Amino acid sequence: MHKGKFWAVLAVPLLAGCDGGASALSPAGPAAQQIATLWWAMLAGAGLITLLVLVLAGLALWRGPRPTGERGWIVWWGLGFTMSVLAVLLGFALWTGERMIARGDGAMQVQAEAYNWGWRFTQPGPDGPVVTEGILYVPAGQPFDIVLTSPDVIHSFWVPQLGGKMDAIPGHRNVHRLQADAPGRHEGLCAEFCGLGHAAMRFEVVVYDPAAPPAFISAERAP
């Protein structure tokens, strides 16, 4: 089992390298990067803990009776060990999460309407709002907020290479902060089951160089 795990760990970077259009393990933005770091740290810790528990269980199974006490197992291992690991992890995760939530700092806003079954993005342009279907244009190196709404059922906005997901819920308006490092293309998809068209409810994120934006988009930030 452990062999399997390490082998998989080795395989991940190779896979991610060849085609990572939707992979959370080949991050292309600060949020995805931080989460990937959190993941690798947790994977290493979880691997060690699994190994430790299984070795202890294995030793307990294959050796004869030996004197032991409640204190060591329950207090040191069960309470002490577990709670220290959790405390460190929770602190780290809280700090990571705090850094990636949307704040009212005047970042560019894109309205995203998720509907059965597609994505409609609206952002300011030189001649009034620009609407794009199925393609989201964002500048590289600048934070932007996706404002999510839905007219029908619940959908979920997810660009794995840029960061976590956020639901689009009828009657609610959710704001999702993301940022892309460099010009390029990323896959986006609907992560919340929404019926017959769920599997095909994809979109594309096109990250452009802010110095040379596509003609139909103004590089100005929304007020």
Place this chain on the structure above:
Amino acid sequence: MTEDIPANPARKALRLHREMDRIWSDLPGWRGSLASVNHSTIGLRFMATSFVFFAIGGVLAMLIRAQLATRDGAFLDTALYNQIFTMHGSIMMFLFAIPMLEGLGMWLLPKILGARDLAFPRLGALGYWCYLFGGTIILASLLLGMAPDGGWFMYVPLSGKTHTPGVSADVWLLGVTFVEISAVAAAVEIIVTILRMRRAGMGLTRMPLMGWYMLGTAAMMLVGFPPLILGSILLELERAFDWPFFDILRGGDPLLWQHLFWLFGHPEVYIIFLPAAGVLSTIIPVFARVPILGYGAIVAAVLGLVFLSFGLWVHHMFTVGIPHMALAFFSAASALVAVPTSVQIFAWIGTMWAGRVELRLPMLHVIGFFLTFVMGGLTGVMLAMVPFNWQAHDTAFVTAHLHYVLVGGFVFPMMAGITYWMPMISGRFRVRALGEAAFWLILLGFHGTFFLMHLTGLLGMPRRIDRYPGNPEWEWLNLVSSIGGMVMAAGFALFVMDIGMQWLFGRRSHRNPWRAETLDWAMALPAPPYNFASLPGPRHPDSSAILPLARGEGLLPGSPRDRREVLVTDAGTGRPDHVAVVPGNTVLPIWTAAALGSFFLLMLAGLYWLTPLAIAAILWAGWQWGGFMGSPRDAAPIPVAPGLSLPEHWQIRQTLAYSGTVTLLVADGTLYASLLFGVGFLTVIAPNWPAPESGLGLGALLAAGGALLSIAAATLAARLAETRRDRPTGATAALTGVLAAGLALALLGVLAWQLDDPRRHARDALRGVLLGHAVFHGAVALMLGLRSLCDARQGRTSRLRRGAAPVWQLFQAFWLATAALSLGLVILQEVG
């Protein structure tokens, strides 16, 4: 510790067996089998039926894996695929896992606690028939191609009438709610059995750990299922009658469904895990040949899990837009759950450390548990971390995680339990080698299926998709998972074959083949229907008492009065309290379940105008049910042991029925609290509030006030009827109470005419539900009152014999309190 109780004189074991068997056996033939209420029969039926559903759910899983094996799978179309994954999840949760653990609890608890039956044998049978009928309805929809297709979590608005026309969502809501009746029934039954039917002298703090685990499980079921039941009622009302609880345009909110669903859905995971952990805590010490390490710590861990499990439902909702700091609280609570879990894991390892472990087949499955569950728990901690959850939520990573938890934390321990208790069920040893082969196939197949699926999810594959033409990088991972799935399926087939072979061809087992100490092994194999010819007491605390108990040296030997007698003890100390007579074979449960089923089927068919017929049938069945509560004579105390005679339950206040009512009211109160939560949530969170001006005027206020006064009068009369049980005055008080309750119901009917149209706004719809709640409880209270009146008039109650009156009184008080709260809430809405 209670004082010693002297032994009864020894008798011929065989003669005693015949005397008991005559009274406790099921009736012969298939007609007779419809009348069985015995806990062994019902428990085994639950487990066998759940295995059938497990096989069906497994076949559905294989269809899913076949579809996903290649990226352009053309095996199933999307509509069918959606039905199949919805049914896979729903069947495994509601028709396999929950009934399986109920069955195990119902079959095992009386044996391991030293009792002859469960507290409410008929209720167990009713639960089984509700489960079977409800499960059949759900299954039939799959065969007819009308199965639910909105995911096992049924999120609105997708499962609302607009996006899911037809009956598929109604099948889920009505079918699952029908099955839930069995869950609530089992919870009540298990709690009362554990608290009141333990062997004489077995204090709570000395009961086998399985008792603590099942007590925790049943408590969670009691509080966990009502939110789901309420959610299902609300959604069905919206689908059937257009009452807008989840419609944002009229003051509803889809998030209300998610809160109610996960208020159930997360405790559900621990409801499934705890009995399995109980099996581990029972089996590991037996094979390590030492007592369990840290009994007190494990009990504390169980209680901690029960408490914490209600504080982390929001971790299924980290992406719905709740503020980050609020998420942090639920994240911490979710991570904290790992503490009691790891306390148990280290206690088990410590137990094995202290002993010399015999690697028999059940222990192999325990090893399977360790190899699987530890990883599932750790990925659970990862998912409790908010930022990581944002990435992994709704991906194959979560699919992998939940299967590691459920298969590791439930299926492997259950297989350990089944192989452990099979000699007691079948009376036979198993056939060699098959079981080991099944174990290895399942273990390898499982990890083959789900280990790499973590990676699939992180590479971006979301859940519940049927094709992925643009992502060739997911294909080999899915193919590996599909192959692993087929291997695992072969393993489960072999496991079932092993059980069948044991039943048919196994060598006869001798008594107590594992040399266990618990009382479940203090009986002949296979277990006789009455479990113990005489009941264990302080002299017979463990399995070594098998012969004295069979010879009648224990308490309450035989069945000299030709009825099923059990011993009821004090909840805390286990001191013998009274002798209860439990009902024998009867077809009433199956008729009641059929009446309930007719209601659900008429609702499903949309024949709402015919439902009063079904309701009448249910009321008729309920009336028959109460016939057991009165008794025509005062009986002399029953000899239990030399120098110890105890009264019959008819002459006792703290009967099993009373404890059961208190327990049921906890579930009922939770349902009401969930409804109040719904009112508060929509008022504060939902868009399109405040609601339009209400037409409720002075007339409505007068009707409501009059109804409340009548309920109060009925409550007072119920109390009087309970205290003055001698014939003339008791009957008069009961009559007064019944009339006042009838008046209250009539006034509530008047109030119903004056309500605003519930279709107008969520506030009006919620008022409709509050009123419906009051009317429903009024009808039940009226039935109990009529039963008390009838029994008083026919002389079936007396100064000593209380009949249905104490239960009536309790229920009245609950009705009064909730109705007053509801009225206060409406007044507050109008004033504020």
